[in-house]
Amino acid sequence: MNQADFSTHPAEPGTGDGRPPPNSEAALSAETAERIADTLRALADPTRLRLLTMLLNAPSGEACVQDLATPLATSQPTVSHHLKILAAAGLVRRDRRGKRSWYSIREERVALVRGLLG
Incomplete structure (x- = not known):
């Protein structure tokens, strides 16, 4: 046996080992990946999760x-800072009435928020 038989590195996909290369068409587009990452960053804070729960149950x-x-x-x-981040991520909307701003979860995001927060 030669030393190559003991290699711990698997063969690269698409290099003759019989496996096809990864399908780049199945990957998220850069724009979609960025949008999802922005949403996840906005959700990755305990205070913001609590705010969403409060809005969901208001x-x-x-x-x-x-x-x-x-x-x-x-x-x-x-x-206000946390709500601004949630609004920038498209999770909540702000409705200004007089001197106060009222926040609610965007209708198109209610199912997402409900699914995440149970």
Whole structure:
């Protein structure tokens, strides 16, 4: 036996070992991958997950920053910052009424959020 028989490295796909090369058409597009990564980054924070849960379970389906800050024992600017990130990721929408901003989960994202948060 020669030394090549003891190699611990598998043969590269598509190099004659009988396996086809990976199908690049099956990969996510760069744009889709970036969009999903942005959403995952927005979700990767305990405070933002709690905010989404509160919005999901709000009786009217929406809440203002002041209503969200108190139960979280977090300052209003901090809650606003987290909501801005969630809005930028397309998870929540902001509706300005007078001096207050009301937030709700975007209708097209409710199923996603519900599935993630159980």
